[in-house]
Amino acid sequence: MDTFEKVKEILLENLGCSDEDITMDSDLIEDLGADSLDIVELSLALEENFGLTVADEDFEKLQTVGAIIEYIERD
Numbered sequence: 001m002d003t004f005e006k007v008k009e010i011l012l013e014n015l016g017c018s019d020e021d022i023t024m025d026s027d028l029i030e031d032l033g034a035d036s037l038d039i040v041e042l043s044l045a046l047e048e049n050f051g052l053t054v055a056d057e058d059f060e061k062l063q064t065v066g067a068i069i070e071y072i073e074r075d
Contacts, residue, residue: 003072004069007065007069017033052072
């Protein structure tokens with residue numbers, strides 16, 4: 001499973017959004033309806049699934065699906 005598909009799966013589980021809403025350009029808050037609690041839970045799920053640590057100040061900058069994927073692949 002590639003990074004996009006795994007991130008998409010995590011977003012579907014945590015945000016309850018629809019599959020077709022998730023693209024590389026999707027904004028977590030504007031397009032996918034995430035609130036502050038969702039963002040924290042999403043951060044934890046990403047850390048657990050990808051074996052990385054995301055600093056709070058870094059995650060605040062990750063506003064789109066594409067930005068999350070770039071961060072994961074860069075780490």
